[in-house]
Amino acid sequence: MIDKLDLLLALSREHHFGRAADACCVTQQTLSAGVKSLENQLGTRLVQRGSRFQGFTPEGERVLAWARRIVADARAMREDVATLRRGPAGHLRIAAIPTVLPMISALTTPYHLRYPDVRLSVLSATSATILDLIENLVADAGLTYLDREPLSRVTTIPLFKERYQLLTAAGGQHDGRTSITWSEVSRTPLCLLTPDMQNRRIVDQQLRASGSDPAPTLESNSMIVLMSHVRTLHWSSIMPAALADALGPMPGLRTIPIVEPEIEHTIGLVVPQREPATPMVAALVGIARQLARTLDGRIGKADASRACAVDVRENSLR
Template sequence: MDIKQLKFLIALDETRHFGQAATRCHITQPTLSMRLRNLEEELGLPLVRRGQRFEGFTAEGERILAWARSLMAAHDGLYAEASACRGQLVGTLRLGLVPLGGFEPMRLLSLFRRQHPNLRFQLFALSSEQILEGLTRNQLDLGLSYLDRLAREQFDSLELADTRMGLLYDQRHFSFTQTSLNWEQLGSLPLGLLSSGMHFRQSIDHAFRSRGLIAQPLLESDSVHNLLQAVSAGLCCAVMPLNGGLEVGNPHLRLLPIAEAHTLAPLGLILRRSAPRSALAEACFEEARRALADELRLSADR
């Protein structure tokens, strides 16, 4: 067994496709299939369910896959630790992000990049549940997510922002004279909302229900890009974070605050507690902690 076989197995899990996994690993599909069969023979277990295409993993394969992820995390962590011992931090930080969080993630990436110029980043837009699962399975290094469902014994967290909401609209299609809106006023507007089940949408639904109202969106999507397209086309307005920066770069978009509108839980940076934890994740988490402490200190001095 070698480390590449584990990489191939993980790539197959992430792509769910033999050809795409082979392309990601820069090998041919027959080579990928052969190396995975060699791994199965060495372990004496069937790992992959095969038909004309990839059909998933066997129960044994799922268990081996969990070990493969831990071994790959330890392998990557070893090299990251060696770099840290040399006074460098090198590698790829995998960061899971919830859609429409009220904190600009590029602030974090810019901070990490300034401190560690050799870092690279992979960003994944996921639900809060998927982020916690990704951290648990070592598929992610850090998560930027809501903190209400966090098992404190399993994760460290750093609270970053209380996400407030506003109404995003295109001034070519809509006009408002008020400096802020209330939820009752939103009920008469064509709304584009994130899909049900996402934390940001759950907070919107809660705000409507608590006032005896029902959200009846014209458009629902799990894609922020689709919502922005719909707003720009004049199809609808959209409830968005006030500090998300989504209106920046488009001179026609405006963001109007909604009174008493915020998510049910604050947004935070999340790190898994159990080993193996990458040196990259630990270093970046501490950089964020120090930066937040500096911001709070400066605010107190003003």
């Protein structure tokens, strides 16, 4: 049954029989036979079939919800039992919004040093996509905004406040400035992240509040692309202060805090709301809480008090 539910989940992610089969390392015939067998066991049609995948029936959607829970619990059980023998081991997948990628090593490095048998993967994703990846068992955890997306069925651990700075070239029009207003930023030629990024929507909202319509002449989903264009002296960009700190000195570039108003949003770790948590995720939560304590100056006490409790079982994991 678990194997068949895995096939169904792959089909829900790929929306294509061939790609789902490839993802499961089986033939398309094997996948179709597995889904058909599951339908026979449950006595109902789950998939709308035609010359190609056409979606799930209402019964299929209900089974998908159960499949996510059952498959996740089965994986957690196997991981938990294996951990009793050798400690946390396996593959931990973390999805993160692009603006936190340069500082994610503050989380992954201590994790690797403490649990060297865990293989880590870091994926770049939008804030909305991260929640889908976690729900569909593609990612085990995420680093994202905690106050900009509706967060259900996840546990949150606040890490730091995101504040905003103008990224501009040394020798440009803003040399010598120690701060700049959003109104002044709106009159500056900008290159920004693409509109599907939550960071961009935050910036757009603030630019509109200053009385201007956002009108960047260049967009990208890569901070590296934006930085390379800022160096040309033809553009400026907007960067979270924590990102600038993580990147360190940037030759040819400088950052200027944006004020009036000085806005901030909370960035943190999100993990599935499951009890008990899987050993690898529980270990990640423990590391994140330690990191949050070192960043306490950037997190309000009210934010820290809202972090949901997770049994990290640190004594059994060490």
